[in-house]
Every structure is written in structure tokens, then in C-alpha cells.
Amino acid sequence: MEKINLAQKFNLFNEYWSPRIAGELNETHVKLVKLKGEFIWHHHEAEDELFWVVKGRLLIKFRDRDLWLDEGELVIIPKGVEHMPVAEEEVHLVLIEPKTTVNTGNVQNERTAPEQWI
């Protein structure tokens, strides 16, 4: 049982859109991810996702509206809801979601990331 210092962990990698698993509890993963640019439209069939911005400003596009998240803000995206994250500048994001969650959800393509611990 070691503590996780978020700033230190984020310093350990630079790749965008490639989540790193930092911890596990109750079949849930705590993931750190750096974002820059646009992701893809997708949804998760069975998993709600928590997005928590720890650095920068994130736009999450939904089919019916845009949501901006600043540092210290979070949102829970329910299963089935289509979304596309967009980061004009670099964003550091913590994701909390079931271990079964794939980053691209219902889509499988070159942006689908493997499981990686940090």
C-alpha cells in the first residue's frame, strides 16, 4: 500500500491518449492520462466513467452539448452516452472506471490502448 503522488506519476510519461493504471480498488481502476488534440466519438456499453481534470482545461463533446472541465472539476459520464474529449492544450486527467473499460469504448481502432501500469 503505497501512496500515489499525482504530479510525480504524471512526470513519468509523455504519450498522449495512453492511460496508465495507477491503482486498483473493488474491480475499479484509477488511470492517469495526458490528452492533447481530439479523441474519437465513442461510448461504453457497460461502464460509467469518472473524468477528473487535475491540470488544464478539457472540452467534452456530447451529441447534444459541450461541457468544459477546468482543474478541480469532474464529471461522471453514464454508460451508453456518446462523448468525444478535446484538449486544445495539454490536459492531465484522472479516470476512475471499471477494470473492464477500454479507452475507445465501442470502437476498436489504432487509438485503442493496451493496459499499462505505472
Added chain:
Amino acid sequence: MEKINLAQKFNLFNEYWSPRIAGELNETHVKLVKLKGEFIWHHHEAEDELFWVVKGRLLIKFRDRDLWLDEGELVIIPKGVEHMPVAEEEVHLVLIEPKTTVNTGNVQNERTAPEQWI
């Protein structure tokens, strides 16, 4: 689906050791709690808990050691592990844990808090 601004939410209450539920995902609650002083020794039979310090400095006592968490640091306490949080100064903490989790774990006393949304 509304975003949660942590600073705004923490401004809405002042009671210590009384967690407020701010969100729910996959049978998990996101709780905000203000701490000051000592809590009680307890453990959770079935639930791992995530402690994330967003303001202040928290001491978590375990039976075999002390762990200090500063702002931006988090720890996952596995089920069954006895712990006692101690906050010399006010701490703002986010807890992520199963909906079944009771704040005093295996102990039921005057510090056991009811479920409250914020």
C-alpha cells in the same frame, strides 16, 4: 449529467467527519468530507477505499506505520486494513468507495454518519 466543481461543493458545508455524496458510478460513490482532529480506528470488511487529499495534509495511522498525504496525493486502503485518519489542520478529502461503505466501518457509534447527498 452535471459537472462537479470541488471547491464550490466544499463551500456548501462545514461539518467535520460527515461525508457528502457528490456522485455515483457503477455502484461506487464519490464523497466529499472535511476532516479535523482524530477519527476512530476501524476497518471495512468488504470495501477498498480511495482517499484523495485535495486540501491540507492528512495523517493516516495504520497499526504498523504512519502515512502522510499531502494535497494531490492519494492512497487506496484495502479491505480489512485497520486505519485511523488524523487531521491536525482542516483537510478536504475525496473518498471513492462502494455505495455500501459506512464511514466507521466495523464500528457503529455516535460518529457513524448517515448517507447525505450534496
